[in-house]
Amino acid sequence: MNLEQALSDHIASAIETLYGSNTQPVKLERTNPDFAGDYTFVVFPLLRLSKSTPEATANAIGESLKENAPIVSDFNVVKGFLNIVLNTQIYADFLKDNWNNASFGQTSIGKGKKVMVEYSSPNTNKPLHLGHVRNNLLGVSVANLYKTAGYDVVMANLVNDRGIHICKSMIAWQKFGNGETPESTGMKGDHLVGKYYVIFENALREETLPTIESALTGNWTPEGDIAQTKYAAIYGQLQQATEEKQISKLKDDIKELVRNQSPLMRETQQMLRDWEAGLPEVISLWQTMNAWVYSGFEKTYARLGVSFDQYYYESNTYKLGKDVVDEGLQSGVFYRKADGSVWIDLREDGLDEKLVLRGDGTSVYITQDIGTADLKFQQHQVDQSIYVVGNEQDYHFKVLFLIMKKLGRPFANGMHHLSYGMVDLPSGKMKSREGTVVDADDLVQEMVDEAKAKTIELGKTEGLSESELNHLYESLGLSALKFFILKVDPRKRMLFNPQESIDFQGDTGPFIQYTYARIQSILRSAGEGDWQTSEINSALLPMEIETIQTLYRYPEEVNKACNESSPAVICQYAIDLARTFNRFYNECHIMRETDPIVKNTRLKLAYHTAHTLKHALGLLGIEVVERM
Numbered sequence: 001m002n003l004e005q006a007l008s009d010h011i012a013s014a015i016e017t018l019y020g021s022n023t024q025p026v027k028l029e030r031t032n033p034d035f036a037g038d039y040t041f042v043v044f045p046l047l048r049l050s051k052s053t054p055e056a057t058a059n060a061i062g063e064s065l066k067e068n069a070p071i072v073s074d075f076n077v078v079k080g081f082l083n084i085v086l087n088t089q090i091y092a093d094f095l096k097d098n099w100n101n102a103s104f105g106q107t108s109i110g111k112g113k114k115v116m117v118e119y120s121s122p123n124t125n126k127p128l129h130l131g132h133v134r135n136n137l138l139g140v141s142v143a144n145l146y147k148t149a150g151y152d153v154v155m156a157n158l159v160n161d162r163g164i165h166i167c168k169s170m171i172a173w174q175k176f177g178n179g180e181t182p183e184s185t186g187m188k189g190d191h192l193v194g195k196y197y198v199i200f201e202n203a204l205r206e207e208t209l210p211t212i213e214s215a216l217t218g219n220w221t222p223e224g225d226i227a228q229t230k231y232a233a234i235y236g237q238l239q240q241a242t243e244e245k246q247i248s249k250l251k252d253d254i255k256e257l258v259r260n261q262s263p264l265m266r267e268t269q270q271m272l273r274d275w276e277a278g279l280p281e282v283i284s285l286w287q288t289m290n291a292w293v294y295s296g297f298e299k300t301y302a303r304l305g306v307s308f309d310q311y312y313y314e315s316n317t318y319k320l321g322k323d324v325v326d327e328g329l330q331s332g333v334f335y336r337k338a339d340g341s342v343w344i345d346l347r348e349d350g351l352d353e354k355l356v357l358r359g360d361g362t363s364v365y366i367t368q369d370i371g372t373a374d375l376k377f378q379q380h381q382v383d384q385s386i387y388v389v390g391n392e393q394d395y396h397f398k399v400l401f402l403i404m405k406k407l408g409r410p411f412a413n414g415m416h417h418l419s420y421g422m423v424d425l426p427s428g429k430m431k432s433r434e435g436t437v438v439d440a441d442d443l444v445q446e447m448v449d450e451a452k453a454k455t456i457e458l459g460k461t462e463g464l465s466e467s468e469l470n471h472l473y474e475s476l477g478l479s480a481l482k483f484f485i486l487k488v489d490p491r492k493r494m495l496f497n498p499q500e501s502i503d504f505q506g507d508t509g510p511f512i513q514y515t516y517a518r519i520q521s522i523l524r525s526a527g528e529g530d531w532q533t534s535e536i537n538s539a540l541l542p543m544e545i546e547t548i549q550t551l552y553r554y555p556e557e558v559n560k561a562c563n564e565s566s567p568a569v570i571c572q573y574a575i576d577l578a579r580t581f582n583r584f585y586n587e588c589h590i591m592r593e594t595d596p597i598v599k600n601t602r603l604k605l606a607y608h609t610a611h612t613l614k615h616a617l618g619l620l621g622i623e624v625v626e627r628m
Helices: 003-019 044-050 054-068 088-098 130-148 164-176 189-215 225-240 244-261 263-277 280-304 322-331 365-380 391-406 440-458 466-486 509-526 542-552 554-564 567-587 596-619
Strands: 028-030 039-042 072-078 081-086 114-118 152-159 310-313 342-345 353-357 384-390 415-420
Touching (some): 003 039, 003 081, 054 072, 081 088, 088 542, 114 130, 114 365, 130 280, 130 384, 130 415, 130 466, 130 554, 130 567, 130 596, 152 365, 164 280, 189 280, 244 263, 322 342, 322 365, 353 391, 384 391, 391 415, 440 466, 466 509, 466 567, 542 596, 554 596, 567 596
Parallel strands (some): 114 152, 114 384
Antiparallel strands (some): 028 039, 072 081
16 A cells, blocks of 8 residues: 555545545655654645634644544644544554565566666776776665666676777887786786776876977977977967966876877877778687686676676677768758768757767767667667766767757657766765776775674674675675775766775665674574464554555665666665664663564564565665674
């Protein structure tokens, strides 16, 4: 039974009876903890109907509910706020019907619908880092939310396995690698390839430093008329610039010109052309180094509990979209400029002109995304396609989705960008080129080590074998990492602090796990018994009612989290439930209770709480621990 809907219907009926009509939708809020009540109804919008004071209007509706609505036992009025107290029998019946309901928490809002959640999207020139961790954890959790809400879910990964950045690692390995392999070095393959990406950048920096110094003082002549014209224009602007931000931007533009003209960069650009031409030796090296990276990724994914149903590779999809561009040219969605390049004009939509195909006929990034969007729909016929990508790509996805709408794609309205904020550290931002990123593998190990130290410090290791302890440390470390990241609304930038995330008493994953383990200890003490079959005590105490009320909210919270694509909703709910149960545990004896019906009711309540905590943590990709 949906209590809110039932109560709303009763209120609507009371208003109809009292005042003859009701054009105002009934909106309920949860009652402020400072006042008695379960739900609050604000009557101010009804005063034009009641022609009375707020207090008199609220009292009239309250009396009508108390007389005609069996689910209402009492009410109180604070000015124009009607606080409604529900019949406690409702909560006793709820516990009776759901305490051992294995499907509790599953909903059906997505029944008959299919959704694809695309996340991870790593580059094969470096290992996964902290930013990827947030991306992957969000992707898995959002997919779990859609699954438990009844959707058919496809979990997808578009791997960025081609391009100039990939060739940088390849060139560096050719020049400086001396035949190193993951086997010869003992390094994970993604770490080894990432090492050469940093080596490339260091070599490029050393090679271009003297030229950059000359270029910034106007003493450089780049090769080629186009480059010379561009340099002259940028340097001229630099001479006129006065704002620090503009000066910094123009200097960066000059540095990039110098980088692109350097011998090392030219060699890398030639390798990319050779790759696109299918030169066998380049393709072979690319396949070998990518295989190293994929092997490393899989180990990281496995430890994080990340998986996929569908892989897409940019090397297979980068040419997709050209046929769609031709289609758009014929329909007038796109237009061709004099140099042969193809564009779309989105200025009337508040955006800008956007290149969709170069003049030489080669694809740009959005060309690939246009084609891949078509491919996804052809393969899976999804109703929704969710892209889990950082907010630096907000504009890109606005353009992509608008293009698909203008092309008349039936799935365009179901495309959604789950835009998440970047992850900062107490020490500042991460930079891949400089090798200052926080490696995902190192981060996970640090969290496990923190969990081990904290557990030993608190003396929570008694009676556990070495293998059980290692599993506990791993589970606590990962729960701390996942919960700390997921409890922040995805759209917000976040600061990650490993020490804060492991607190056993704070709003953390280990705190939720500890609450679950505490309940398991209680249930082990109770053992098998008549508590599983006995009747429910209807004379519930306030703390028992509050715990059941919190449990009752869970399916609503699942639907809300799914609709908002926000695991943070589940994190906050899990914190609320764990804290509520711990207050209940401290105020209401369970194993020492002498009344068998009361004791057995509380055991059922504990069992139901444990099930719900386990389900909620499962949505976050966190496993529970039975003992700690």
